[in-house]
Amino acid sequence: MKMKAEERDRFCMLNNGIxxxxxxxxxxxxxxxGQTVQAxxxxxxxxxxxxxxxxxxxxxxxxxxxxxxxxxxxxxxxxTTKVWxxxxxxxxxxxxxxxxxxxxxxxxxxxxxxxWPVTGKRSATWRALCELKKSGQCRAIGVSNYTIRxxxxxxxxxxxxxxxxxxxxxxxxYQKELLDYCRQNGVQLEAYSPxxxxxxxxxxxxxxxxxxxxxxxxQIILRWIIQHGVAVIPKSIQPQRIEENxxxxxxxxxxxxxxxxDALDEGYRTAWDPTQIP
Ligand SMILES: NC(=O)c1ccc[n+]([C@@H]2O[C@H](COP(=O)([O-])OP(=O)(O)OC[C@H]3O[C@@H](n4cnc5c(N)ncnc54)[C@H](OP(=O)(O)O)[C@@H]3O)[C@@H](O)[C@H]2O)c1
Numbered sequence: 001m002k003m004k005a006e007e008r009d010r011f012c013m014l015n016n017g018i019x020x021x022x023x024x025x026x027x028x029x030x031x032x033x034g035q036t037v038q039a040x041x042x043x044x045x046x047x048x049x050x051x052x053x054x055x056x057x058x059x060x061x062x063x064x065x066x067x068x069x070x071x072x073x074x075x076x077x078x079x080t081t082k083v084w085x086x087x088x089x090x091x092x093x094x095x096x097x098x099x100x101x102x103x104x105x106x107x108x109x110x111x112x113x114x115x116w117p118v119t120g121k122r123s124a125t126w127r128a129l130c131e132l133k134k135s136g137q138c139r140a141i142g143v144s145n146y147t148i149r150x151x152x153x154x155x156x157x158x159x160x161x162x163x164x165x166x167x168x169x170x171x172x173x174y175q176k177e178l179l180d181y182c183r184q185n186g187v188q189l190e191a192y193s194p195x196x197x198x199x200x201x202x203x204x205x206x207x208x209x210x211x212x213x214x215x216x217x218x219q220i221i222l223r224w225i226i227q228h229g230v231a232v233i234p235k236s237i238q239p240q241r242i243e244e245n246x247x248x249x250x251x252x253x254x255x256x257x258x259x260x261x262d263a264l265d266e267g268y269r270t271a272w273d274p275t276q277i278p
Contacts, residue, residue, distance in 0.1 A: 009249055012231050014163040015186040018140050020111065021078055022226060023246060024050030026192065026235035032059045039237045040066035044077065046243050052166075052192075052233040054082035054115055055100050064104030079104065080111040082144060083129075088114070088121040093128035097137055112138035113166055117150040119278050123157055130160045142166065144192075145274040148181045155185065166190040169230060171221055171261045172200055172268035179228065190231035194221060195245075197270045205260060213251065222248045224261045 003013060011019040025043040030036040036059050040051055044066065053063045060081060067077055081104070087096035097112060112132060114125050129141040142164030143154070154162060165182055169175055169191035182189040195201065195218050206217040213220070218234070222245060225232045234245045253261070 009226060012188045012229075014140050014188055015161055016140055016163055018110070018163070020140070020164075020188070020231065021048075021050040022231050023222070023248070024048060024052050024078070024080070024231070024233045025242065026052045026233035027059055027063060028054070028057050028235055030057070030059050030062070030235070030237055032062050035237065036062035037066045037069065039239075039242065041069055042239045043242050043246075044070040044072060047246050048242070049076060050078040050080070050110075050233070052080045053104075054084065054113075055087065055096060056082070056084040056115065060100055060103040061105075064106055068105065074106070078110040079106065080113060081109050082113040082115040083125060085116050085118050088118045088125040090124040090128045093125045094131065097128075097132050101137065108136060109138045111140045111142060111164060113142045113144045113164065114146075116145050116272075117143070117147075117274060117277050122150070123153070126154055126158060126160075130158065133160075140164070142187075145272065147274055147277075148178055150274070150277070151181065151185070151187065161185060162187050164188045164190050164231070166192055166233075167274075168193045168269055168271050169225065170194050170196050170200070170268075171203075171206070171224060171264040172196060172266055174262055174265035176262075176265075179230065183229070188231055189229075190233065191225050192233060193270050194225055194232050194234050196268070199270060200268070203264065205264060209253075209257060209260070215251070216244060218245060219248050220253070220261070223251065223253055224258060227253055227258060 081100045083096045132138045140163040142162040144166040201217040210217045
């Protein structure tokens with residue numbers, strides 16, 4: 001199915017024909033309970049149609065609760081969760097997915113990811129994800145923190161190509177080689193910690209660009225990621241920031257601005273580094 005330019009901004013067409021909202025709310029470090037229910041509900045009430053959680057975040061129940069309270073039809077919201085490292089392996093992954101669905105109170109996840117490329121286990125975990133997709137418990141399956149080598153291993157071992165690879169990606173960690181590889185192989189790249197967890201928002205290049213456009217540095221970063229065709233899941237528990245982070249579809253960065261942000265890359269990571277994982 002072909003999409004118009006504006007739709008392409010807002011949605012990614014995954015390799016199995018499912019449209020995934022390009023921007024979602026990340027909920028890492030949000031505690032299970034009322035505060036997270038409120039934050040997710042606020043996001044859903046302000047246009048977000050995708051939530052990114054994981055078993056290890058221990059807030060899946062709150063995500064499901066917010067979805068129910070929103071009153072939105074299940075099919076209108078795209079929910080991602082992930083199998084944690086301790087649950088990798090074929091049987092354990094099947095059980096972990098069932099447990100996640102039970103905590104969320106959902107019949108299916110829209111996207112189920114391998115959280116980390118655990119050595120010696122990830123191949124069996126991937127076979128379990130293929131089975132979960134076949135049985136309808138997950139509409140799409142993918143991986144997270146996979147380098148080109150890890151992705152190539154999946155492509156060599158199975159017919160099923162991951163729909164998504166979720167990795168750390170920001171102007172300070174512009175993983176161009178990985179982005180090109182994913183594009184060539186039909187894998188949608190998705191950016192986590194896009195705002196560098198707030199650590200680099202005062203960067204002078206971003207701040208000057210934001211000032212000139214009457215935007216915030218966070219919005220400039222999110223726009224840069226979207227224009228690179230990458231999906232993105234900024235986290236905020238604060239209502240105003242949740243709204244601010246979603247207001248990124250009404251302006252376009254010029255080629256010059258994109259190039260200046262590209263040049264900020266310095267291999268800067270805020271999270272774990274998978275590059276040495278065999
Ligand atoms: N697959 C993986 O291994 C992996 C690893 C890390 C993260 N993730 C996913 O990616 C999501 C996002 O990554 P992240 O949480 O690490 O970092 P992030 O989205 O880059 O940054 C979140 C931090 O920035 C602050 N913030 C949010 N919006 C802001 C704004 N407009 N202005 C200033 N500060 C702002 C938040 O504070 P407040 O909440 O107080 O607003 C929070 O401290 C996670 O929630 C999770 O879903 C996945």
